[in-house]
Every structure is written in structure tokens, then in C-alpha cells.
Amino acid sequence: MKAYELHPNEGFASVQSVERPDPPAPGPHGVRVRMRAASLNFRDLAMARGAKARKSPVIPLSDGAGEVAAVGSAVTRFKVGDRVAAAFFPTWLRGELLEEHHNNALGGSLDGVLAEHVMLPETAWVRLPDSYSFEQGATLPCAGVTAWHALFEAASLKPGDHVLVQGSGGVSIFALQLARAAGAQVIATSSSADKRARLEKLGAKTTIDYRENTNWGELARAATGGRGIDVAVEVGGAGTFDQTVKSLRFGGTMSLIGVLTGVQGSVNTHQVLHKALRVHGVYVGSVEMFEAFVRALVAHEIEPVVDRVFPFRETKAAYEYLASGAHFGKVVIRID
């Protein structure tokens, strides 16, 4: 089968097209899927850039969708032809995240989905909404499930609450769409006037240019009528932490997701206790969360925002496009 692998090399030159043997026939609980599309996350850029340190090549990308091509003898949940996506952590089925789940992340410790065929246990696959294209389905596993987890598992969002989202990447746009579906009001930040207009079109009540307004946390708080943000979807990390804290109400929740500004940085820990905040680390989510997320997508007919679809052979261009930051929503690769 055709696939990509990460090889030790500079930058995205690490992403290399290869030929691999097809997976064998599924064992009793196995499900083999013919992948049709995959989507890129910020994490994938970091993996590709860090590929020099890898010992052996790995198939990249965690997020993909396709149709079931073969099922094992004991499989009950799927049949050939079903349209599915894989879970980011294939062994995190329910409950809380454990250390052992980290040893089984697609496109990291395990081979990912940028290949014609992927074989995983039936418990690792989730059925796609009927109306979705494979390109749309491929956007869900990481960005979508993360947004769900941030709003409804790490926090308990109520109608009339205010949600803060940052920028226009995949997690932030899903969070905007889901918060709207849950009856919350959304404050969004972006440095691009064009993107702010699009965020407003998607339902953001207020948008803020964080570059022009370095004290954007106070502006976000003011935009709630002074009460403060109830749930902040923090994708920036340490670099945006303090402004996000300013935006939050007393007792508000920060769903801490991102590392866009780095993995370590100076943070005002005193304000966390002064305002009695709850900072909850969010790392994608379980298969059970994925299924709840899909139920909400279907009930609300939410359309994932796909920015651009690249053909399989232009995979490297897709990486470069995401790295440019020009995107609004998800960057997808079609697997023909």
C-alpha cells in the first residue's frame, strides 16, 4: 500500500512517500479500514520537525477517516462499507486518561493514518455522521474531540455562559461551534480582520484583535458584561495563560490544551488562587467522548470547517500550508 513515513531529516523533508505491505487479514476483533482522508494538527508539525530523533520510521497523522474494508470474526459493531474514523488514543475507551494510553497514540508511538490501509481493534473506531464526507470526518478525532472534552467534560457549560476561544485553528472553531450549540456566547481572538469576520459569521458574539490589544484578557472580560468568561479554551499555553486568567470569572474554568506558545513559560500562579480558578489539562479524549461528540454533531447538523484539501501526493505542501498559519479551520489530505 501507499503510505507516508517520518524519516530522520530536516524540517518537513522528514515526510517521505513509501510503499508498505498491506496489513494482514484482521484477527477476531480487528477492523481494517481503507482510509480516504486525513487531517493535520499542530502536533503533526512538531512530530515532523522532530523526526530526526526517531529511531525507526512511523506513519504520521492521528486523524483519518475511511470505510471498513474487512472485519474480524468476532466483530459486532461494524460491517464492511461502514464509514468510520479512528480514535487518537485507540486504547482510551472510557474514564480518565492513564499513562498507558500515551503509549498508544496514532502517528506517534503507533503508526498513524496517512496510508491506504489502517488496522485497529473494533473498539478504536467511531462511526461518522451519515452526511459527512470523508474529508469532514477526518477533522474530528483530535481537534473535534479536544473541543468537546474542553467544554463538556473538563467543564460543565450552561446556556447563557461565556466561552473564550483563541484564533481560528481546528480546536478553536469546533469549540466555537459546540459552544453555540450548547447555548453559550463566544468571545474569540484573532489578529486578522478577515478571520474575525469569519468567526463572527460562525456565531462569535465578540471578536478581539489580540495583537492590537495586548491586554485582550480585560477586553474579553468586559465583553461578558464584566462578569468574566466561564470556560476558556486555552490553546496558546504559557504565553497566553495570564491574559486568559484575566478574562475568566471567579471560579471559572480554563481548559488547558495547547502549546502554540511553547511548553514552558512564566505564569501568574497567584491569580489562579486569587480567583479560585480551575485549570484542567485536556489531551484529546476517550472513545466514549468521541461518540458523545458525534451525537451532538448529528443533532445540530454541525459542518466541520475545512479550509483546504490537498491531494495525497502533495502532503508536504499541506504541512507547509498549516505551518504558515494562513488557515481557517482544518487542513485535509485526500487519500485516493
Place this chain on the structure above:
Amino acid sequence: MKAYELHPNEGFASVQSVERPDPPAPGPHGVRVRMRAASLNFRDLAMARGAKARKSPVIPLSDGAGEVAAVGSAVTRFKVGDRVAAAFFPTWLRGELLEEHHNNALGGSLDGVLAEHVMLPETAWVRLPDSYSFEQGATLPCAGVTAWHALFEAASLKPGDHVLVQGSGGVSIFALQLARAAGAQVIATSSSADKRARLEKLGAKTTIDYRENTNWGELARAATGGRGIDVAVEVGGAGTFDQTVKSLRFGGTMSLIGVLTGVQGSVNTHQVLHKALRVHGVYVGSVEMFEAFVRALVAHEIEPVVDRVFPFRETKAAYEYLASGAHFGKVVIRID
């Protein structure tokens, strides 16, 4: 001032028009309100019917709205002319319900709101949405806050979840409106074809005639695609308990509110544990819940459903109308 009192008498003959002295000037934290409207709850029928056992007369009704007429010297939250409603339990400000709050319920242990003037501490009043009439405002304190508590405090509703509501009384209709605002899907029961049509118009996904279908719990479950109800707003009490249990998913929540079918009855307790259900007693709510509820009403421009407004002098007719069960939504009395 003009008011009504409950006197020992048969049926609604207990509800008697009286003249009472105006309240005195407010103490430092007092707020005196010129009431403009009050609404009736099922509880008020029971209080009037049971008035024979009362020792001394009490002004009935818990739910009323009006405008601030005078404020004490230390009052900071309101000024003359503000439009407000009173909290059902004026001393239950935050946190959980305590026994001592029960000793302070309007229209029960304390004088209620069916009078020209009501004086309460400033902490017991809640500001109304600007766009609301007093008639609409008077519907919120008991029915509305109960619905809020049932869906968002006793449970944790997520978009895509299924909610069960029973009939077309005040709590059920508010619960339907709030569940829709929160992105949930609603299954509603009613024995009247006309009311079912109106429930669907308000957003119910499926309605069920519980008289024709005594096994309506199974139908409600089927209407969710077989998964079961996530949160049931149980206003019937013991008489509907077992069917509600059938409708619920494993791990689902029953917000137990009502006594429409009586205060005691035969219940299948085994099914509660078999399905790992959570049955949460819900008795109106705190001032803090009331304020969160109002924020949601404003954000979603929810219009309370007022069935009929009676003039002050026809108060007894209002009681009889509610007792007839012909209403859809709230029955209101105007206090001119």
C-alpha cells in the same frame, strides 16, 4: 393595601380578599416592591385546599413581579423603579438547600406576593429581563427556577442529549425551552392532541400520548434511538416514576420534582440500581440559580408561555382555571 389571605374554609373559598396595612418604611437592607403580577403553581392549589388547618391567615402565592418602590439606606443592588421578582426561598441565597430555608418560603411559612406591596431583604430580589412584562416576570420564581435546577444543577446537560418532560404545566414548558436552548432534544408527553401540537411547535422532537400508551416510558426510550433519556424532569411523582425509569438510559438522571400523582406510591426501586440511575430531589432553587436562569433567558430571548391573565378581583377564578388542567403554560393574576 389590598391583598388576599388564606382563611380556614372549604376549597378555594379559603382565598379571601382583605385590606392590610401598608408595609413600613424599609430597614437598612429592606426593599419594598409594588407588585404588578403574580402567578399560580400547583403548590398554591394544595395550600388553598389545606387552609382549614392553618392557625393564622397568610398571604398566598410565591411568584410575583413588580417594581421597586422604596429601598433601605444600605441597599446597593437596587434603586426605585427597578423591575424585580422575589425568590421562592428568600433566605436560600447560594449552595445547597438547608432545612432552615424551608421555614422561609413565600406563600407558605411566610406571607406571599398576592398583595399590592411586598417587603423583603435586597438579597431576596432578582432583576427581571428588560424586555419582560410583569406578567412574564411573575412566571419565573418557582416554575422557571425549578426547570433550571432540574436540567443544569441536578444534572449536567450536554448538546445532543435527550430530555423528557411531562405535560404542559409551567415547569415542563420552561424545561422544554431551556433544554432546547442548551442544544438538547426533547421528548414530551401529553394526553391532548392540541397540547402535543403546541409542544412540538415549541421545539419538542417527539410527543407521546401517555393515556393511549400506558407503556409510554418504552416509547420515549425508543424515540431517542434506543439509547434512552439523559435527563428526565419528573413532575408526576410516584405515579409516573416507573415509566420514567423505563425511559432513562443507564446512568441517566431523574430530577424528581413533582407530586401531581401524590406524595407516596409504589415504585420499582430495583430498576434504579439495575440501571445505575441518579434520582435527584429538586425543590425550586437558590437566588444564585435564579440569576443564572435569567442570564440564559436574556441570552436566548426566551419568552415565558403565559396561558391566561386574570384581573386581581378574579383571583378565585384563576385558582379554578389552574385546577381544571386546561392550561398550557402559566396562569397569571394581574395586580393593578
Place this chain on the structure above:
Amino acid sequence: MKAYELHPNEGFASVQSVERPDPPAPGPHGVRVRMRAASLNFRDLAMARGAKARKSPVIPLSDGAGEVAAVGSAVTRFKVGDRVAAAFFPTWLRGELLEEHHNNALGGSLDGVLAEHVMLPETAWVRLPDSYSFEQGATLPCAGVTAWHALFEAASLKPGDHVLVQGSGGVSIFALQLARAAGAQVIATSSSADKRARLEKLGAKTTIDYRENTNWGELARAATGGRGIDVAVEVGGAGTFDQTVKSLRFGGTMSLIGVLTGVQGSVNTHQVLHKALRVHGVYVGSVEMFEAFVRALVAHEIEPVVDRVFPFRETKAAYEYLASGAHFGKVVIRID
């Protein structure tokens, strides 16, 4: 191998000694255990009495302990010789109870543990505390995990809280021991003066004769200093429900576990809402809860209370002894 099976017959005559083929060699994830002891629960009496309705024989009992005799090629968590017990629901690993877990209960829908050999996937086995005998280990899966779930998963017990336990069966005694370990104070009911003395010796602060005091709920409340019980471990079911409600504080939790007084009965639903109670259905627990329970047992060196151990050939006598109600703690069968 030697085993017992339930056959269609009157009463405990349904429990019959049989010879069965040994289980085959384990598949990749299988673990075969040489059982050494099993314990009886109230549920097992009901299963045996209802065996007339069964289509095909089943090996009874859910609770057993033994040592690992063989492991599959992919097994990582156990090795031959490890001392283990099986989970009541072998497929309920984590998260909430689902309907599908009910289709996989030992000694019910699946063959149970009253046999020389039992084969289950490695995820269904839990390691025993080192210091435990097999007889002690066999008491944990149903009674012990249920008590853990009732106190620490369905509720959130704090030091200084009050817990109500009923009688001296397995669940109640484990709940007493665990509540003491968590720094709570325990009120226990029993109609036997001898058993009350033993409950006090195990740490109960107050014991109540529920036969002499039919209003024992009020007495239990009084024994807390009037504040009320924080968490009640309700093993009686509908027949004790109303008194338990009386014992609880406003906002208290009833962990509803039992059917000792029947599966259906008259209940005062109004008091549930009047006191804003939380009634949580508790049906044993997950493998994850079992493991947390074992950690607490080890940390506190809690000794399970074994009332009597019967040899394998006297299994029927063990059933009869449990049915007599004379026991204090668990009734165990040794599997030589």
C-alpha cells in the same frame, strides 16, 4: 473439573454437583485461574431459587479467588502463581455502567466461579492483597466493591460525616469498615443484640434495634446530633426507603443497593425532593473501582469478616446457612 451448576429444580435443590471438561489453553489475552474459594451473596440465593426458569445450566456464584494457573501469550499483568479475584462484571472496566455489562455478569448470564477452573480475559482479574487468604479474597468482588462504590463513587465521603448501614450482611460490614477508614462515623441497625455488639466492636458509634424501634430513621438522625446522615447504604430497598429518608440530612445521599425487602414497594417520593436528596443506584462496580478498593484495604489492613467457611461438597448447606440470616459477614465455600 469439578463444578456446580444450577438446574431447574425446587429451591436449593437446583444447585447440583457436576463434572465439566477443563477449560482449554488460554488465548492470547486469557488468564486461567485455579479457584480456591468462593463467597455467597443474597443474589445467589435468588438465582438458585429462580433456576427453574433457566434454559441451560450455569455455574453459579460471582465471587471467587484463586491462583493463576496459565496465561496467554499477550498477557502482561499477571503471571502463573499470582493470587487474584474475578470482577463481578468482567467487561465493566472503567467509567459508568452500561446495559451491555449486564449481559456479562458472572454466575448469571455467564458461568460463575464455583468450579475448579475459571478462564477470563486478563482485564477481568484483580490482584489480591498479599496478606489475604483465598477465603478472604473471595469476599471482595460483589459485597466489597459495592460498599466502595456506595461510599466513594456514588457519594463523596468526608471525615466527620455520618454513614448509615443496615444489618450485618457483607455489604454493610464492608461499608462500616470502609467508612471508619475514611474517618466517618457509623450508625448501624440490627435486630440482634449480639450482632449490635459486634457492629460496635467493629467501630459503629451507635447501633439501633430496628424491630423495637420502627421509627429508627428518626433515631439514626438523632444519633448524628440532629444534623442527619450524610450517606446511607440502603440494602433493604423499598421496605426501608422511607425510614432511611428520615435519617438523612438535607442534601444527603442514599446509595440504593438492595432488594432485601423486595424489588417494588411504596415510597414517599415527596420527601426526596423536600430534602433535596440524591438517590444513586449502585450495582457492584467496575474493575477500576475494585482496584481502588484493594488499595484502601491494603493501606488500612482491613480484614474481611468471614462468618463461616464450608467445604466444597457442602455447598448446599452454605446456601441454606446464608438464607437463614444467622450470618455476620460473609459465607464462604472452599474449593479444594
Place this chain on the structure above:
Amino acid sequence: MKAYELHPNEGFASVQSVERPDPPAPGPHGVRVRMRAASLNFRDLAMARGAKARKSPVIPLSDGAGEVAAVGSAVTRFKVGDRVAAAFFPTWLRGELLEEHHNNALGGSLDGVLAEHVMLPETAWVRLPDSYSFEQGATLPCAGVTAWHALFEAASLKPGDHVLVQGSGGVSIFALQLARAAGAQVIATSSSADKRARLEKLGAKTTIDYRENTNWGELARAATGGRGIDVAVEVGGAGTFDQTVKSLRFGGTMSLIGVLTGVQGSVNTHQVLHKALRVHGVYVGSVEMFEAFVRALVAHEIEPVVDRVFPFRETKAAYEYLASGAHFGKVVIRID
């Protein structure tokens, strides 16, 4: 009456003895207390050092105990002679912390307790355990309630869990005592061999010299058998944050309390999400938490650890002693 005030001056020279008028007779809900003891917290050192910036003098210290000297006409909860302590935030009665509570902190925005008489509303006072001296009672309001909040409100501690405490200040020692009462095991850090020995005597399972072992987070994790800490009581702040994160299990809780190492600093935010941690800001607690804490103290006969008691006239020496870091437990001032 005799009192101390903070005046604009260098260091602890800001703490000055003054004569103030006695408080007036209590209003209807007022309770006047003759203070008998007060205790110092780290916050008080910061307040005294920062007194140069204050506009008008304030009576310092939040933590004090005494006996009721006079009650207002409407007071029901206390009578003259009752032994009480004041709540740190006198208006935070229940529910979550709000911004407005911060404007009412004793010894900060409000006059504190280092005076012969203190007048507060009855709702701000909490009854002391009968067996406590005033010196012991004075240790509870800030350090004790904070420890309670950190373990049982911000987290949900279970028997067998592991708790991390840092050093031997008031919060850490109360947390150690409460964690033991709740059946948890405690890992404690201290750079003094003598203090480590005393921490072990109080029940710590393992103690670690954090100065000799800069990677003490890993050691703490190892001391749990590798599973990790369930609840960490973080009094250090940003300077200890990363090691605390290392000590925690996946999904563990950090109760973020302290600023001993500063209010801002470099933190590894990525690890918070990698391990799905919950970081909860904890700032003392409500009157309701205080009362629950006292119930636990009484049930477990916990003795507060008082390091040294200074006479009223040596108040400045008490400040200096706390600042020296030589203490183990609380530093108290007697108010004769």
C-alpha cells in the same frame, strides 16, 4: 481598647501598638467578641512588609479566637460566653468564592483580629470545639480551613489515596492531620531532619529532603509505589509547581494555595495537559467549609500544632519568628 495597627513604615516596624475606642453595642445581627488569641500566617508578613503603601491604618491578622461578649437583639446562633473564631472572609458564607468576598477579608480590606474586641455579624463566627484552648482555636480560620478546602472541596480524597504536603507551616500540618483522618497516606517534604522526624511522628508515611533532592517530585512519586500523588497541597507556588506536577498521578489534583516562592514564575504548562491534571485555586474557604472542618476536628480529636505563643506586647517578635522559618506549626499571640 488595646489593638495593633499597620502603619506606613519599613518592615515589621509597621506593626504598631495603639489605643482604639471600644466597638459600640451590637446592632440586631451583630456579635461582639472579646478576643483571647490570634495566629499569624505568611500573608500577614506580606501585609506588614507592604504597609508602606496603605492609605489608612488597619488592624492586622485574620485569625483569632475569643468569647462572645455581647449579642444583638436578633442573634440566634450565639450567646454571651460562647467560644468562637472569625471567618477569614466574613461574607463568604456558602457556595463559590466571588470577587465581592475579597473586598471583605479580615486584616486586609477590613480591620482584623489583633485587638481586644471584634464586632462582626453572627454569620461570620464559627463555634470552636469545646476542648480547644483559645490559642488552638486561633489557628483554624486561615491555615485550617485552607487545608480542608484543598483536600475535600477542591478534591475528593478517598482512603488509600496519597497526599503531598510541603514543609511544616500551618496549612501543611493541618493537611497532614486531615489527610490521615481521611485514611490517606502522606508524603511530606522538608529540608530539616528534625522537622522531617516530627512530620513522621504526626503520621507522614515518607518524608523527603527537597534541598538534597532537587528532583523530589520523582521521589514523591516513587514513594507512592509509582502510581503518583492523588492530591498535592501546593503551598510553594510557581517555584515548586513543576516538581509537584512530576509527583502527581495522571488525572491527579493540585490544590494551588501558596506564594511562598513568589506570585509569578516559569511553569511547564505542557505537563498539566499531558497528565490531564486538575489545578484548583484554593483561597481559604467559606463559613460552611469552616463548620465542616470543625466537625472533622471534633470527630477525630485533632489537636492543632501550636509552635509558640507570644504575649500581646511581643507581637513584633512573633512576626520575626514566623519570618525566620524556624517554626513547626502555628505561631500564636495571646491577647490578655
